[in-house]
Amino acid sequence: MTHIRGIHHVTAIASDPQRNLDFYAGMLGLRLVKRTVNFDDPQTYHFYYGDDVGHPGSILTFFPWPGARRGRQGTGQVAVTSFAVLPAALGFWIERLLRHGVKYDGPARRGPSGADSEAVIAFKDHDGLMLEIVAHAGAEARPAWGDAPGIARENAIHGFHGVTLWVDDGEPTEKVLLDTLGFRPVREERGTRRFEAGDGGPGTFVDVRSIGGFVQGAGGAGTVHHVAWSVADDATQLAVRERVVDAGLHPTPVIDRNYFHSVYFREPGGVLYELATNPPGFAIDEPTERLGERLMLPPQYEPHRAEIEAVLPRIHLPISGSAASMLAESDGPEEVSGDALGFVHRYVPPESGSELAGGTTLLLLHGTGGDENDLLPLGRSLVPGAGLLSPRGKVLEGGAPRFFRRLAEGVFDQEDLARRTEELASFVEAATATYGLERDGIVAAGFSNGANIAGSLLFRRPGLLRGAVLLSPMVPYEPEELPNLEGTSVFIGAGRSDPIAPAAQVERLASMLRDAGADVVVHWQNAGHTVTKDELDAAQRWMAQRITSRAGGEHLR
Numbered sequence: 341m342t343h344i345r346g347i348h349h350v351t352a353i354a355s356d357p358q359r360n361l362d363f364y365a366g367m368l369g370l371r372l373v374k375r376t377v378n379f380d381d382p383q384t385y386h387f388y389y390g391d392d393v394g395h396p397g398s399i400l401t402f403f404p405w406p407g408a409r410r411g412r413q414g415t416g417q418v419a420v421t422s423f424a425v426l427p428a429a430l431g432f433w434i435e436r437l438l439r440h441g442v443k444y445d446g447p448a449r450r451g452p453s454g455a456d457s458e459a460v461i462a463f464k465d466h467d468g469l470m471l472e473i474v475a476h477a478g479a480e481a482r483p484a485w486g487d488a489p490g491i492a493r494e495n496a497i498h499g500f501h502g503v504t505l506w507v508d509d510g511e512p513t514e515k516v517l518l519d520t521l522g523f524r525p526v527r528e529e530r531g532t533r534r535f536e537a538g539d540g541g542p543g544t545f546v547d548v549r550s551i552g553g554f555v556q557g558a559g560g561a562g563t564v565h566h567v568a569w570s571v572a573d574d575a576t577q578l579a580v581r582e583r584v585v586d587a588g589l590h591p592t593p594v595i596d597r598n599y600f601h602s603v604y605f606r607e608p609g610g611v612l613y614e615l616a617t618n619p620p621g622f623a624i625d626e627p628t629e630r631l632g633e634r635l636m637l638p639p640q641y642e643p644h645r646a647e648i649e650a651v652l653p654r655i656h657l658p659i660s661g662s663a664a665s666m667l668a669e670s671d672g673p674e675e676v677s678g679d680a681l682g683f684v685h686r687y688v689p690p691e692s693g694s695e696l697a698g699g700t701t702l703l704l705l706h707g708t709g710g711d712e713n714d715l716l717p718l719g720r721s722l723v724p725g726a727g728l729l730s731p732r733g734k735v736l737e738g739g740a741p742r743f744f745r746r747l748a749e750g751v752f753d754q755e756d757l758a759r760r761t762e763e764l765a766s767f768v769e770a771a772t773a774t775y776g777l778e779r780d781g782i783v784a785a786g787f788s789n790g791a792n793i794a795g796s797l798l799f800r801r802p803g804l805l806r807g808a809v810l811l812s813p814m815v816p817y818e819p820e821e822l823p824n825l826e827g828t829s830v831f832i833g834a835g836r837s838d839p840i841a842p843a844a845q846v847e848r849l850a851s852m853l854r855d856a857g858a859d860v861v862v863h864w865q866n867a868g869h870t871v872t873k874d875e876l877d878a879a880q881r882w883m884a885q886r887i888t889s890r891a892g893g894e895h896l897r
């Protein structure tokens with residue numbers, strides 16, 4: 341009997357394409373091996389992630405529909421998708437999930453002890469898709485991609501571990517796996533039966549969980565659309581298709597998916613299966629070293645490339661390898677995100693023709709609970725067209741990112757603040773070199789916790805910042821000796837009824853900065869701990885007068 345070799349790919353539904361890229365290519369370190377469109381709906385993307393070349397067994401694909409409705413996990417679905425890692429990599433992943441603010445469960449033990457023992461951490465993506473990282477000695481046998489940012493090959497994901505099907509009644513589902521597709525039983529544990537195919541081990545496991553009476557699944561963002569089983573070639577595919585017909589099921593004819601050939605059918609438990617051939621693979625239309633860099637279209641859509649590109653949302657790749665090497669290879673700075681340079685961050689290069697920005701790069705520093713995306717709109721309105729450098733704070737307070745620890749509301753952990761300020765300064769220096777920023781044009785714009793670390797940067801590293809917009813700031817610390825801040829311009833936006841950053845603190849901060857020689861403007865408003873339109877307008881005008889006006893040739897410093 342001709343057998344299924346294991347998993348070929350898993351296809352799921354997502355909402356925002358950029359968040360999907362940042363999570364799977366950026367955080368999990370999978371390689372984007374193909375950026376194409378949904379062949380049945382060319383106005384939406386189809387992303388393929390995998391190992392170095394997208395071997396069968398490593399390919400996770402998504403249809404990201406911006407604003408897609410959430411699906412519901414339930415019976416008749418692939419509920420959980422599991423990735424394989426080496427046992428020694430488990431600690432790395434726990435730390436990485438923590439650092440990225442991804443909630444997880446575990447590690448939990450599963451299976452027998454010894455070589456088949458599994459340690460499992462469970463988590464979800466932004467859309468609620470259920471994922472696992474499974475540490476298993478057998479992961480070694482599967483390839484991994486060694487060039488993901490911040491992930492050494494020994495820690496990288498080695499393709500899929502397996503998938504877990506949720507079905508009402510396991511029996512008919514298991515019969516098709518065993519009799520029609522040639523899977524073999526492995527073990528049973530707490531109502532879940534495991535099967536494997538081909539050579540066995542990670543990449544070939546399917547767990548069938550019978551959960552009679554549980555709610556039925558509904559497709560949508562955060563759910564798996566189908567799982568594809570790998571067949572060696574077209575002839576095997578036709579032979580397996582025959583057996584599917586013999587089992588009384590209704591497979592589609594062979595469909596050409598450009599990178600493989602597909603047959604789809606629904607198994608008795610309601611899960612959509614696909615039989616996918618291993619050839620031709622992802623290098624059919626672009627070289628292996630450039631996989632995923634440009635939008636690839638099948639021949640029928642190539643004549644419509646311009647229209648298709650116009651309606652697809654703009655996306656950018658997370659930093660691949662080191663940001664420096666990526667920039668060296670590309671024609672010019674591209675928008676990037678990822679966790680190179682020591683911080684999860686986004687860098688948006690200045691728009692071409694934006695001379696009015698005067699070489700300014702805004703260092704955006706979010707408040708507690710924000711992230712690297714939060715202040716991008718604020719940055720864009722402060723100085724239209726300016727470059728934006730937006731790191732995410734590394735300290736988590738109950739899951740909320742901050743730039744440094746506090747002992748209580750308004751009581752800062754001074755040791756941590758000193759250390760984190762140095763870290764942030766190193767990041768700014770590394771980013772200046774990597775992205776080729778104008779050393780003299782970096783202006784911080786921070787809110788609340790972000791404003792406080794900006795204040796700490798001003799006092800501890802005079803000269804690093806040309807200026808700062810401090811919104812709802814406090815006195816970060818009392819320096820023993822004031823630095824020389826002549827030539828540094830500071831805008832402070834404060835609320836008279838701010839309970840967190842009281843007026844007396846703001847006045848003290850302004851006078852400290854003035855005593856150090858900085859040029860300080862304070863804008864008061866009748867508001868609390870917030871940023872208002874009025875305040876933003878004032879900051880915008882201040883920027884144009886004190887910072888970016890030097891583009892006209894007159895250097896204010």
Ligand code: ZN
Nearest residue numbers: 351566568614
């Ligand atoms: Zn598929």
